[in-house]
Amino acid sequence: MKINFKFFGILIFVFFFLDIVSFPQEETLIKVGSKKFTENVILGEIITQLITSQDQKVDYIKELGGTRILWNALLNGEIDIYPDYTGTIIKEILVNKNANKNNLKDKLAELNIGMIGPLCFNNTYAIGMKKELAEKLGIEEISNLKNHPSLTLGFTNEFMDRTDGWRGLQRTYQLPQTNVTGLDHDLAYKGLASGSIDVIDLYSTDAEIEYYNLKVLKDDLHYFPDYKSVILYRKELEKTHPGIIKRLQILENSIPEETMIKMNSEVKINKKPESFVAANFLKNKFSIQSSYQASTFLSRLWHNTKEHLFLVLISLTAAILISIPLGTIAFKYKKMGKIILGVTGIIQTIPSLALLVFMIPLLGIGTYPAISALFLYSLLPIVRNTHSGLGDIPNNIRESAIVLGLSPSFILKKIELPLASRSILAGIKTSAVINVGTATLGALIGAGGYGQPILTGIRLDDITLILEGAVPAALLALLVQWIFDLSEKLIIPKGL
Amino acid sequence: MSISFQKVTKSFDDTVALKNFSFEFKKGQTSVLIGSSGCGKSTLLRLVVGLIKHDSGTILIDNQAPVKSNLPFLRKKIGYVIQEGGLFPHLTTKENVSLMAGYTGWDEKKTNDRMNELIRLTKFREDLLDRYPSELSGGQRQRVSLMRALMLEPEFLLLDEPLGSLDPLIRYDLQEDLKDIFERLGKTVILVTHDLHEAVFFADEIILMREGTIVQKGDINEFLKSPSDPFVTKFINAQRSEINFSNEN
Numbered sequence: 001m002k003i004n005f006k007f008f009g010i011l012i013f014v015f016f017f018l019d020i021v022s023f024p025q026e027e028t029l030i031k032v033g034s035k036k037f038t039e040n041v042i043l044g045e046i047i048t049q050l051i052t053s054q055d056q057k058v059d060y061i062k063e064l065g066g067t068r069i070l071w072n073a074l075l076n077g078e079i080d081i082y083p084d085y086t087g088t089i090i091k092e093i094l095v096n097k098n099a100n101k102n103n104l105k106d107k108l109a110e111l112n113i114g115m116i117g118p119l120c121f122n123n124t125y126a127i128g129m130k131k132e133l134a135e136k137l138g139i140e141e142i143s144n145l146k147n148h149p150s151l152t153l154g155f156t157n158e159f160m161d162r163t164d165g166w167r168g169l170q171r172t173y174q175l176p177q178t179n180v181t182g183l184d185h186d187l188a189y190k191g192l193a194s195g196s197i198d199v200i201d202l203y204s205t206d207a208e209i210e211y212y213n214l215k216v217l218k219d220d221l222h223y224f225p226d227y228k229s230v231i232l233y234r235k236e237l238e239k240t241h242p243g244i245i246k247r248l249q250i251l252e253n254s255i256p257e258e259t260m261i262k263m264n265s266e267v268k269i270n271k272k273p274e275s276f277v278a279a280n281f282l283k284n285k286f287s288i289q290s291s292y293q294a295s296t297f298l299s300r301l302w303h304n305t306k307e308h309l310f311l312v313l314i315s316l317t318a319a320i321l322i323s324i325p326l327g328t329i330a331f332k333y334k335k336m337g338k339i340i341l342g343v344t345g346i347i348q349t350i351p352s353l354a355l356l357v358f359m360i361p362l363l364g365i366g367t368y369p370a371i372s373a374l375f376l377y378s379l380l381p382i383v384r385n386t387h388s389g390l391g392d393i394p395n396n397i398r399e400s401a402i403v404l405g406l407s408p409s410f411i412l413k414k415i416e417l418p419l420a421s422r423s424i425l426a427g428i429k430t431s432a433v434i435n436v437g438t439a440t441l442g443a444l445i446g447a448g449g450y451g452q453p454i455l456t457g458i459r460l461d462d463i464t465l466i467l468e469g470a471v472p473a474a475l476l477a478l479l480v481q482w483i484f485d486l487s488e489k490l491i492i493p494k495g496l
Numbered sequence: 497m498s499i500s501f502q503k504v505t506k507s508f509d510d511t512v513a514l515k516n517f518s519f520e521f522k523k524g525q526t527s528v529l530i531g532s533s534g535c536g537k538s539t540l541l542r543l544v545v546g547l548i549k550h551d552s553g554t555i556l557i558d559n560q561a562p563v564k565s566n567l568p569f570l571r572k573k574i575g576y577v578i579q580e581g582g583l584f585p586h587l588t589t590k591e592n593v594s595l596m597a598g599y600t601g602w603d604e605k606k607t608n609d610r611m612n613e614l615i616r617l618t619k620f621r622e623d624l625l626d627r628y629p630s631e632l633s634g635g636q637r638q639r640v641s642l643m644r645a646l647m648l649e650p651e652f653l654l655l656d657e658p659l660g661s662l663d664p665l666i667r668y669d670l671q672e673d674l675k676d677i678f679e680r681l682g683k684t685v686i687l688v689t690h691d692l693h694e695a696v697f698f699a700d701e702i703i704l705m706r707e708g709t710i711v712q713k714g715d716i717n718e719f720l721k722s723p724s725d726p727f728v729t730k731f732i733n734a735q736r737s738e739i740n741f742s743n744e745n
Contacts, residue, residue: 400582403545404596404644405571418586493586495628 029059030237030244033070033079033446036063037185038267038274038459039123039205039260043083045278046251047231049290051244053282061366062274063455064446066158067092069365073446074113078364080234081248085123087227091164101226114238116248117230121257123205124227125159127169127217129198134215141218142173145199149176154197157182164225165201172223186459203227205257207265229255254285268460300453301472307367308449308476311439315371316432319378323431324424326379327386328412341387344380352377352438356445370439370447377438378431385427389420418493425491429484436477440469450476498523498684499544499652504553506539506708513539514550515708526678526685528695531705532731537688539708541654544686545576558651572600575645579657581637583629583644590625593643600648614643617680619673635666642677653678655687659694671697692735704728 030051034044041062048060061079064070071093073079089108090099099107108115127142129151134140137148145151159165160182169175177199183191189208191197202209202216204227209216231248238245263281266272273295282288295303326344330337350358355376359369393416401411417424443451450469457465500520506513513536521527529537542548543555546567555562557570583592593614597607615622618639629637638658645653658674659667675698678685689695695702696716703713712724723729 396578396580396582397584399547400576400578401584402547403571403574403576405568406596406599407568410599415584415586419584495586495588495630 029057030081030241031079032058032060033064033073033082034060034062035067035070035082035084036065036455036459037203038207039203039264040083041459042263042267042274042278043119043229043231045274046281047081047083047248049275049278049282050247050251050288053288053290054243054247056241056244061446063443063452063459064365065444067162069360069445072360073365074232074234075111076364077234078366080237082232083119083229084232085227085229086118087124087164087225089230089232091225092162095163108232109235112235114233114235114245115230116233116245117252118228119230119251119255120228120253121205121255121260122226122228123203123257123260124219125164125224126202126204126219128192128200128202128209128214129217130192131213131215133198134217139215139217141220142169142223143220145175145177145217146173149178151177151179151198152196153177153180153199154183154188154191155180155201156185156188159201169223172221184458186461190461205260205264207261207268210261211265211269229260250286255281271460271462297468300468304448304450304452304469305472305476307447307452308436308439308473311367311370311374311442311447311449312432312435312476312480315374315439316378316428316435318371318375319382319431319435320428322375323379323382323427324386324417327383327424328390328417330383330387331390337387340383344383347376348380352441353444356441360445365446367442367447370442370445374435374439374442378435381430381434382424382427385423385430386420389423389427390416392423393419419496421492422488422496425484425488429481432480432484433477436473436480440473498556498558499686500554500556501540502554502556504543504550504555506536506543506548506550512708514543516553517709518553519703519710519713521684521686522701523684524682525700526687526698527701527703528699529686529688529703529705530690530692530695531711532690534707535705536708537705538656541576541656541686541688544652544654545571545574572596572648573651575642575648575650575653577638577641577645577653577655577658579660580634581629581641583637583641585629588626588628589620589632589640592629592640593647595644596647610647610649611643614646617646617677618643633666634662635670638662638670639673642674646681651684653681653683653685655685657688657690659689659691674698692732704731 032044032048032051034040044060044062048058051058064073064079067084067088070079070082070084074082084093086101086104089104090101094104094107097107105115127145129139137144139145139148155166160180166180181197185202188197188200188202189212192200192214193212202214204216208214231251233245233248259281263277266277267274275295279290282290326340330340347355352373355373356370359373363369363372397419398411398416401415406415439447439449440451440454442449443455450473452469453465454469457463457467457469498520501517504514504517515536517536517540529540531537539548543550544557544562546562558573560566560570562570584595587595590611593611594607597610602610614620615625620636620639620643624632624636629640632640642658659670662670671694678698685698687695687698699716701713702716702719704711704719706727712719712728719728719732723732
């Protein structure tokens with residue numbers, strides 16, 4: 001068992017190293033967030049570069065999720081700044097607070113949230129479909145949809161759930177369609193192009209409208225409010241970093257709708273990085289030379305690898321440290337064992353995505369909730385294999401140990417656990433491989449890792465980017481497998 | 497220095513393994529428990545070492561009833577060897593044998609001296625000390641098991657079918673050596689077997705059991721001359737004919 005200590009020693013060293021490199025001092029760090037659609041990511045990038053140009057360190061957590069996640073993260077101080085839209089704030093966030101265009105700033109101030117903007121452009125929700133189909137069916141405005149109940153509708157999941165989304169739209173326009181699916185905004189465009197969906201929700205500044213030759217249906221009953229872009233921030237920044245707020249105020253009324261559509265198109269159609277587009281905007285509009293540097297493939301890979309390893313190593317180590325005792329207790333005390341195996345089994349049946357999202361109200365966003373979810377996910381294989389490994393020890397060996405007069409704890413440490421080590425290690429290996437794969441979902445709640453390029457790749461419909469996350473994740477899984485195969489020789493006692 | 501059973505009863509679910517069993521295993525004697533499988537002979541050993549608890553009656557080891565608090569102490573006075581050895585597969589011969597010495601806190605010299613003594617006693621090949629059980633033959637494994645059981649110089653030696661799984665030639669060698677060891681050490685030995693010839697070979701006293709009770713005890717000649725029950729004759733004849741049959745071939 002001496003080797004095990006060495007093994008853990010190395011692990012602890014690795015954490016220490018990763019911890020140092022991935023967490024610079026946090027006191028002076030401003031955290032900027034963005035939602036997971038391109039325009040918001042660009043705005044987040046503009047905000048980030050503006051602040052950075054004042055020599056202030058910024059941690060930009062991009063494509064963090066939907067409105068709720070960003071808003072709660074802002075309230076909880078997990079982020080300090082993020083861009084949102086007036087319509088969203090009035091209709092979705094402050095829906096019970098009688099907020100309107102005029103009192104919006106005050107209502108936000110009550111929650112200690114400040115607002116900069118509008119930034120000029122209006123990115124309202126809109127309903128769109130392919131031009132040819134619209135012309136064929138004679139559809140001009142949303143009301144016309146009433147006469148075509150067989151059309152297939154595909155809306156973003158957020159739009160499906162929002163009070164100012166599908167339900168309200170259906171009620172207002174008395175829409176009869178029943179074939180409605182929820183899906184990712186960027187996939188919706190692909191569905192529309194391939195003909196599997198007829199009608200989608202879109203943002204009026206989307207670059208795809210022109211690219212896919214879409215017809216934006218007229219909101220003839222004026223259902224959608226204005227969605228003027230604004231920047232939300234925690235009020236305390238006015239005291240701690242007044243310069244930053246002042247700096248960001250130059251963005252007010254500075255981004256006309258055409259500029260925004262053009263920037264969206266640069267990223268989505270011409271595949272330019274958001275940071276590049278944002279830097280260009282700042283240079284052309286304000287002559288601000290931002291310290292933007294195009295990230296190279298290798299620097300991104302190193303960054304993602306660090307984040308991914310951090311998630312996997314911490315959650316897996318915690319799972320190993322907890323699961324082996326749990327599996328042992330489950331074996332020694334049969335009644336307790338049923339509960340332990342039952343509970344860890346139930347956790348395993350929760351879809352990984354759901355488990356990650358469950359963590360948000362408990363632990364917020366970012367690395368730690370992701371680690372917690374991964375930890376919970378890694379429990380079952382190790383607990384189960386510890387339990388069965390101990391159970392598979394032949395009775396005559398266990399009895400020999402008892403009859404010799406050895407204490408139960410000595411027997412467990414020196415006889416039972418070493419004999420069960422092959423099974424336990426196999427459980428750890430299973431957990432590790434699952435963990436490496438599941439950790440890619442961590443990017444959905446702002447934990448970064450290999451999931452980040454995958455997420456961005458889906459958003460930008462960029463296969464290369466998706467592979468930039470998927471291939472290293474697969475390789476890491478193989479590497480982990482290989483390391484465990486190798487460590488088997490060290491950890492499993494000879495003679496077995 | 498004896499092990500005594502007084503009216504001991506032990507059942508598993510509806511089967512009675514020992515029924516009102518009374519007997520005293522005398523100091524320095526080799527007692528052999530014999531009988532067909534399920535007669536309760538292994539149960540008896542398992543009761544002595546405290547692997548199971550009896551339902552009623554009294555068991556005294558060295559005048560002490562085994563209870564939870566004194567079991568670890570009593571177990572160190574007992575060496576226990578089972579069929580196939582029960583060796584720890586992840587420990588070498590040396591580690592298996594010296595495990596208890598280390599656990600009890602013996603120093604290296606004392607341990608090594610005792611080990612060398614045991615190697616001579618059991619005629620174990622010294623060059624095999626660093627082998628794992630899976631790298632040893634069945635006979636060698638049993639010698640290791642015996643060394644392990646004898647390490648702390650126990651007063652009692654319990655053997656449950658120690659030669660059961662060995663092939664005939666190895667079995668013969670080990671039988672001879674075991675008998676020699678029993679005689680030299682003069683310990684209180686209880687050996688369980690279903691083989692009459694083995695019983696005759698080892699025993700100062702044979703105890704023939706059936707369904708948890710003693711059918712007859714004593715010398716084999718008494719068994720032959722004055723069987724207490726038709727079962728005694730039947731049991732003896734069954735094994736005798738086996739040999740006659742094999743002699744004819």
